[in-house]
Amino acid sequence: MSGRKPRLPIPKEELLAPGHRACAGCGSALCVRLCLKALGRNTIVVTSTGCIEVTTTPYPETAWEVPWIHVAFENAAAVASGVERALKALDREDVTVAVFSGDGGTVDIGFQALSGMAERGHNVVYICYDNEAYMNTGVQRSGATPPYAATTTTPAGKVWRGEMRPKKDMPRIMVDHGVPYVATACISHPQDLIKKVEKAKETDGPAYIHVLCPCPPGWGYDSSETVEIGELAVDTGMWVLYEVEDGEFRLTYRPRERKPVEEYLKRQKRFQHLTEEEIEEIQRMVDEQWEELERLERER
Amino acid sequence: MTELGPDVRVINGNYAAAEAVRLVDVDVIAAYPITPQTPIVEYLSEFIANGELDAEFIHVESEHSAISAVVGASATGVRVFTATASQGLALMHEVLFIASGLRLPIVMAVANRALSAPINIWCDHSDTVAQRDTCWIQLYCESNQEILDTIIQAYRIAEHEDVLLPVMVCFDGFTLSHTLEPVAIPDEERVREFVGEFEPVHCRLDPEEPMTIGPVGGPDCYMEFKKMQHEAMERAREVIGEVNREFSDAFGRSYGDGLVEEYNTEDADYIVIAMGSVCGTVKHVIDEERPDVGLVRVKAYRPFPGDRIAEIIQDREGVVTIDRTHSYGAMPPLWTDVKAHAPDVEVSSTIAGLGGRDVRPEDVLRAIKVAEEGKGTDEPVWINVNV
Numbered sequence: 001m002s003g004r005k006p007r008l009p010i011p012k013e014e015l016l017a018p019g020h021r022a023c024a025g026c027g028s029a030l031c032v033r034l035c036l037k038a039l040g041r042n043t044i045v046v047t048s049t050g051c052i053e054v055t056t057t058p059y060p061e062t063a064w065e066v067p068w069i070h071v072a073f074e075n076a077a078a079v080a081s082g083v084e085r086a087l088k089a090l091d092r093e094d095v096t097v098a099v100f101s102g103d104g105g106t107v108d109i110g111f112q113a114l115s116g117m118a119e120r121g122h123n124v125v126y127i128c129y130d131n132e133a134y135m136n137t138g139v140q141r142s143g144a145t146p147p148y149a150a151t152t153t154t155p156a157g158k159v160w161r162g163e164m165r166p167k168k169d170m171p172r173i174m175v176d177h178g179v180p181y182v183a184t185a186c187i188s189h190p191q192d193l194i195k196k197v198e199k200a201k202e203t204d205g206p207a208y209i210h211v212l213c214p215c216p217p218g219w220g221y222d223s224s225e226t227v228e229i230g231e232l233a234v235d236t237g238m239w240v241l242y243e244v245e246d247g248e249f250r251l252t253y254r255p256r257e258r259k260p261v262e263e264y265l266k267r268q269k270r271f272q273h274l275t276e277e278e279i280e281e282i283q284r285m286v287d288e289q290w291e292e293l294e295r296l297e298r299e300r
Numbered sequence: 301m302t303e304l305g306p307d308v309r310v311i312n313g314n315y316a317a318a319e320a321v322r323l324v325d326v327d328v329i330a331a332y333p334i335t336p337q338t339p340i341v342e343y344l345s346e347f348i349a350n351g352e353l354d355a356e357f358i359h360v361e362s363e364h365s366a367i368s369a370v371v372g373a374s375a376t377g378v379r380v381f382t383a384t385a386s387q388g389l390a391l392m393h394e395v396l397f398i399a400s401g402l403r404l405p406i407v408m409a410v411a412n413r414a415l416s417a418p419i420n421i422w423c424d425h426s427d428t429v430a431q432r433d434t435c436w437i438q439l440y441c442e443s444n445q446e447i448l449d450t451i452i453q454a455y456r457i458a459e460h461e462d463v464l465l466p467v468m469v470c471f472d473g474f475t476l477s478h479t480l481e482p483v484a485i486p487d488e489e490r491v492r493e494f495v496g497e498f499e500p501v502h503c504r505l506d507p508e509e510p511m512t513i514g515p516v517g518g519p520d521c522y523m524e525f526k527k528m529q530h531e532a533m534e535r536a537r538e539v540i541g542e543v544n545r546e547f548s549d550a551f552g553r554s555y556g557d558g559l560v561e562e563y564n565t566e567d568a569d570y571i572v573i574a575m576g577s578v579c580g581t582v583k584h585v586i587d588e589e590r591p592d593v594g595l596v597r598v599k600a601y602r603p604f605p606g607d608r609i610a611e612i613i614q615d616r617e618g619v620v621t622i623d624r625t626h627s628y629g630a631m632p633p634l635w636t637d638v639k640a641h642a643p644d645v646e647v648s649s650t651i652a653g654l655g656g657r658d659v660r661p662e663d664v665l666r667a668i669k670v671a672e673e674g675k676g677t678d679e680p681v682w683i684n685v686n687v
Contacts, residue, residue, distance in 0.1 A: 042507045046372065053516070057516050058516050058518065059515040060515075065510060067505040069372065070513070071398050075395065077365075078364070079369065079372035081369045082371065082380075085356040085358055085369070086328050086356070086374075086378040112364075115361065116361035
C-alpha cells in the first residue's frame, strides 16, 4: 500500500467491534469493517446466514454497533425489502438499509430474493462478500467459485480438475436488472471500496457491490497475506475493479502492467494442482475478459 | 349467522380478511397470490390503489420472500400482514419458526387448501396443521364474520406483551374464502381503538438504539429461548380468552371462550370434535336430526385447549374427531391431541373432506355412527372414500 496515494481518508469510526470470531486474516470481516465506515451509524444491516453472521453474533455477544438482523440464508434481500418499506411507513427514509451476504447467499440460494429486490427497486445497498465458496460449512463450491479452484466438493483428481464451470457473473446480472449502481471491489483497495459504498448509499434505488474477499483457510495461504492476495487478484486481472452507473461502465482501477495470472494462482493451495496448460487456459480467459472490459471502457 | 342490518355487507371470506386488515390499518403488507387466497391480495391492492388503506405493499416474488419481508418490517417496528395457502405456506415453513423465534407479532391469513401431490386447489387442513410445531398461534374460523373478527383480535393477541407470538388465522378455502355471507362491518374508529397503537418493546431495528436480532444461539442458550416460547404460548391461552371477552364487550360478538366453542354439549350423549367450516354442517345435523349430539369446535388449535376438551368429553356415550388431514403412519393430529389430554376417554377417529371432498350432513352422520359403534379408536375411519 505504501506506494499508492490515498485518494480519500478512511473514516476512523469502527462500527464492527473487535473480538468477533472470524479467522485471522479474514477478508470478509475486513470488507464489513470497511463498508460500515462508509455506511455510517444511521444504518440498519441485514445479514444472511454465513461466515459473517456466525462469527459476529455468538449470543449474548455482538460485534455490531449498528442495528442488525439475521433471518435465514436465502432471504436477506427480502428481509431488507421489508425493513426498507417499514422505514418508509415510519417516515424514516433517512436510514440506510444495507445487506451483507456471502457468495452462496447471493449468487446461489439467495438469487431469487435478490432478483426480486432489484426488480422492485428497493432502496437497499446490497454488498456481496465473495470468498468464492461455502466457507462457513468448510469450503464447498458455489456458483461464484472460479474455474479450476479445488474445493471439498470439486476436488482435483484424475477425472475432476477442480471447479469445471465459469464463475457466475453476478454484477452483470444486476446491471441487466437495471440496478442503477453496480460495482466490483476488493478489500485490497479500501479507498476504492469505500468510495463505491458511499456512491451506493447515495443511489436512489438498489445498489449492488460485489467485493472479492480472500479467505486464508478456504484458498490456502497464510493469514498475513490476505491484502497481498487481493492485490494480486486485481493486478493479474483475475478480479477487475469497475462500476456501472446508470448502465455506464467505467474501470475504476487499471493495473499499470497486468501481471501473469500464475503469480496469483501459485500462491494458493486451491490452484496447486494446475498444469502449465491449465494455467495458460486461465491466462487466455483473463486476457479475453480484459479485452471485453477494455472494449466497454472505450465505448463510453 | 349475522343478521342483515345497516352495517352488514354480503361478502366472501377473502374480502372479510382484507376488510379486517383495512380496519386495523396495517402498515406493511407483503403477499404472493395463490388460490384460494388470491382475492385477499387483490382486495388489499385495490384498497391501497384507491387510497382506502395507507399501507406499503411489497409485491414479492414468492411466499418465502413474503414472510421474510414481513419479518423484516415487523422487526423495524410496524404492523404487518401477509396471507397464503397450501404450497405457499409450505414454502414459508422455514421462516415460520424464525418469525416466532424472534417473537414478532405477525398476523397471517391462510385460506386452507390441500397440499400436492396430486395438485389440488380445494380445501383441507393439511397445510396449516402441518405447521402446528412452528410456534404460531393457530385460530380456525367457521364463518366469514368470524374471519373478520378473528383477524382484528389476532393483532391484540400477537402484540400482547405476555404473548409476542405470530398468529395464523385459518379459514377453509372456497367454503369460506369464496362464499358470500352477511358480515357486520365494525366501525373503523372503534376497531382502531380496540387494537391500539403498535409499540414494539423488546425488538426493534433503530439506529438510535442498535440491537442485534437473530444471533447465533448455541447449546448454552437455545433451550432457554425455546422454553420461553413455550411459556408465551401457554400464556396465550389466557390472553386469547381475555381478548375474546373484550371483543364481545366492544362489538357484541364472541366465539366460545376464544379457544373452544361448544354447541349443544350440555346433555349430549355423543360429541363431535372438529375445526373450521365443517362445524356449520355438524350444527345443522344436530339441529335437524341429532339433538343427542354436541359439538366441540376447536377454534384455537395452538395453543391446544386440551384440558377443556377433556372435561367436556367425559362420561359420554361416544366421542368422535373429524380430521381434515392425516399424519400418515400414526393417528390423525386432532385425535392425537385430544387423546393426549383424555387418555381414559374412548375417542373415535375419522378422516373426511381431504382435497375439497364435500363433508355433507350424511358424512357427519357416518362419523357419529363410527362413535356409536365404538370404531375408529385405533385406526382412523375414512369417510366417503372409494378405496
